[in-house]
Amino acid sequence: MDKIKLVYANTMDYGFSLQQRPHHIMNSLAKMGYDIHWINAEKQEGKTPDRYPNLTVWHNWENFIRRNPECDIYFSSWSKRHSDLDKLKIKKVVYDSLDNFKENEEDEEKMVSKSDLVFTTSQPLFDLRNSQHHNVHMCKNGCWYGFKDKIDDSIKPKDVSGDYILFSGAIGDWVDVNLINKLAEQFQVVVVGAYFGGDSLSDKVKALGTKNYVNLQTYYKNALVNIVPFKRCQTSDYSNPIKMYESAVFGVPTVSTDIPEAVSHKNVVYTATNHNDFIGQVQKAIKQRNDPVRKQALYDFAKENDWMVRVNLIDKEMRKLF
Numbered sequence: 001m002d003k004i005k006l007v008y009a010n011t012m013d014y015g016f017s018l019q020q021r022p023h024h025i026m027n028s029l030a031k032m033g034y035d036i037h038w039i040n041a042e043k044q045e046g047k048t049p050d051r052y053p054n055l056t057v058w059h060n061w062e063n064f065i066r067r068n069p070e071c072d073i074y075f076s077s078w079s080k081r082h083s084d085l086d087k088l089k090i091k092k093v094v095y096d097s098l099d100n101f102k103e104n105e106e107d108e109e110k111m112v113s114k115s116d117l118v119f120t121t122s123q124p125l126f127d128l129r130n131s132q133h134h135n136v137h138m139c140k141n142g143c144w145y146g147f148k149d150k151i152d153d154s155i156k157p158k159d160v161s162g163d164y165i166l167f168s169g170a171i172g173d174w175v176d177v178n179l180i181n182k183l184a185e186q187f188q189v190v191v192v193g194a195y196f197g198g199d200s201l202s203d204k205v206k207a208l209g210t211k212n213y214v215n216l217q218t219y220y221k222n223a224l225v226n227i228v229p230f231k232r233c234q235t236s237d238y239s240n241p242i243k244m245y246e247s248a249v250f251g252v253p254t255v256s257t258d259i260p261e262a263v264s265h266k267n268v269v270y271t272a273t274n275h276n277d278f279i280g281q282v283q284k285a286i287k288q289r290n291d292p293v294r295k296q297a298l299y300d301f302a303k304e305n306d307w308m309v310r311v312n313l314i315d316k317e318m319r320k321l322f
Helices: 021-031 061-067 079-084 102-113 123-130 177-183 213-222 243-248 275-288 292-304 307-320
Strands: 005-009 035-039 050-052 055-058 070-076 089-097 117-120 136-138 165-168 189-192 225-228 254-257 269-272
Touching (some): 021 035, 021 089, 070 079, 089 102, 117 123, 117 307, 123 136, 165 213, 189 213, 213 243, 225 243, 243 254, 254 275, 269 275
Parallel strands (some): 005 070, 035 055, 165 225, 254 269
């Protein structure tokens, strides 16, 4: 068929600083020749679309649908966007299921039921969606392996000195902040990401807020250890932490609580069942961080989980729809 017109709408804004899963996927699909239309979540009246090769960024949903009443694929990664589906003439709906928040279960079921193809980021999510839909495929998070050779060894974070442990990502009620605070009693802990609620970080934790995606890589590269201090709850048990892959690009080990997706990668991720165990695993990871066998295993893990592996799968399954 002709170039596939794909809409990604009303979930988050397009930008070059913040880069999340949808940005990686849509940018890559545009490079593969898809005609991508990204509609920002923030509405800006009167602002003309930004145009890039095979990718147009719209700033007004109503303006977009007036000028584009039809599309080949509506691609969503947020369940509440099922309300968009009756506003366009859509050939196929693709749902990229990223989470399973308890409060959104009704919307999740509606989006799944209206989709022609469903991707999931974790094994628990796959098992759940596979019971709800006939065309479900695993497509976990990933990383850009190429950053391994693009970030110069001489480049260090300007706002951190000395050795540190890194937590990268949003802090919400699924994050064990008390564990982070305990770690800060023994190590310098650096947190890069937005705060969405939950317990308060200790004054001993160096909280730096969000960072440009490229700059974030320097924090991974220079960290002793990357941590995933998630509580065992519905949100985290269905998650697939992207930080496991992004830190592996630089051979930096990850220590995680025993959430399913961390346990499934025990060859490259240290896991723990309680606070004392977690601290012990951090100490162990630091001692073993320069072991050549473990470092190579991390590089291999990152290469196997490059974003283009994911995008090629998405492209293959979406083309089957036509």
